[in-house]
Amino acid sequence: MEESVLLRPLGGKSVLRGQLEQLLLVGQKRNVEIQLMPLDREDNAGMDGPFTVITRKGGQQLVYMEVQGRSSLRTDREETRLAATRYGIIRSQALTPRETMGFIEKLLGEL
Structure with missing residues (x-):
């Protein structure tokens, strides 16, 4: 996923907090790999x-x-x-x- 989707507080900060917490929970599963494309990459x-x-x-x-x-x-x-x-x-x-x-x-x- 691209970094920008984690920076948009759609629904407010509490919704964003819940989304980030959920990503951390899911990302701890053995069969899940979450990777972030940073905004500072000039090209991808x-x-x-x-x-x-x-x-x-x-x-x-x-x-x-x-x-x-x-x-x-x-x-x-x-x-x-x-x-x-x-x-x-x-x-x-x-x-x-x-x-x-x-x-x-x-x-x-x-x-």
Whole structure:
């Protein structure tokens, strides 16, 4: 997720506090990794917008994209391979899960 979504106090500070606390709880689960893309990154591979890479049993990959109220499901092998590669690049550019949890804890302490 991008840092900016953690800085918007939509619903007020108490709502933001609850959201940050929930992220910390969920982020402690063994099967969850939360990574934050800091605002100070001059460029990142996620600038074109959000997408979800889905890997089915058997290894087939799909890419789901949603923007401006429209959704698209891509199944082309080359498109899905590129999206999976982009996802890996985004993860390498973002804070690690441990750094992300520390960042969220810091924000929570500042509220």
